[in-house]
Amino acid sequence: MTFSLTSLIVDAADPESEGSFWHRLLGGSVTRTATHHFLRSDGFPVLVIQRVPGHVMPQWPDGASQQMHFDLATDDMESADTRVLAAGGRRLRPVGDVTDREGARVYASPAGHPFCVRPS
Numbered sequence: 001m002t003f004s005l006t007s008l009i010v011d012a013a014d015p016e017s018e019g020s021f022w023h024r025l026l027g028g029s030v031t032r033t034a035t036h037h038f039l040r041s042d043g044f045p046v047l048v049i050q051r052v053p054g055h056v057m058p059q060w061p062d063g064a065s066q067q068m069h070f071d072l073a074t075d076d077m078e079s080a081d082t083r084v085l086a087a088g089g090r091r092l093r094p095v096g097d098v099t100d101r102e103g104a105r106v107y108a109s110p111a112g113h114p115f116c117v118r119p120s
Contacts, residue, residue: 007046008070011055012111017088019049021110024087055111070115071104080117081105089115 012018019037023030028041039047074080081095084107092106092114104116 005045007048009048009050010109010111010113011052012049013052013055014111015049015051018109018111018113021088022047022049025084025089069113072115072117073120074117075120077103077105077117077119084117 010018010022015035015037016032019030019032019039022039023037026039026041026044026047028039028044031038031040035051037049039049041047072080085091088110089107092108095105104118106114106116108114
């Protein structure tokens with residue numbers, strides 16, 4: 001018996017904003033329902049943004065734990081930084097405040113979900 005990863009589920013109070021962010025960042029196609037956005041993009045499992053009334057933005061990295069986060073790889077860190085910010089993301093740490101040996105930059109999506117962009 002084996003498993004395969006078919007989707008990642010992301011909670012958000014506003015799935016339109018969160019789904020639009022990931023769509024602008026990763027491309028692909030989006031299917032919308034009243035409570036979910038399904039993003040299909042080559043190279044990724046289906047990303048499902050689900051409406052969760054009362055979802056609050058995580059306080060990470062200020063000490064609160066996180067349930068999961070995304071790591072993305074790129075061959076152009078500066079262009080990736082521009083794209084993340086233009087899509088609606090925000091830096092959680094200033095550029096140059098690198099906390100790992102791989103040179104990752106830490107961001108948050110509009111709903112506050114942290115993710116890293118690393119050099120490939």
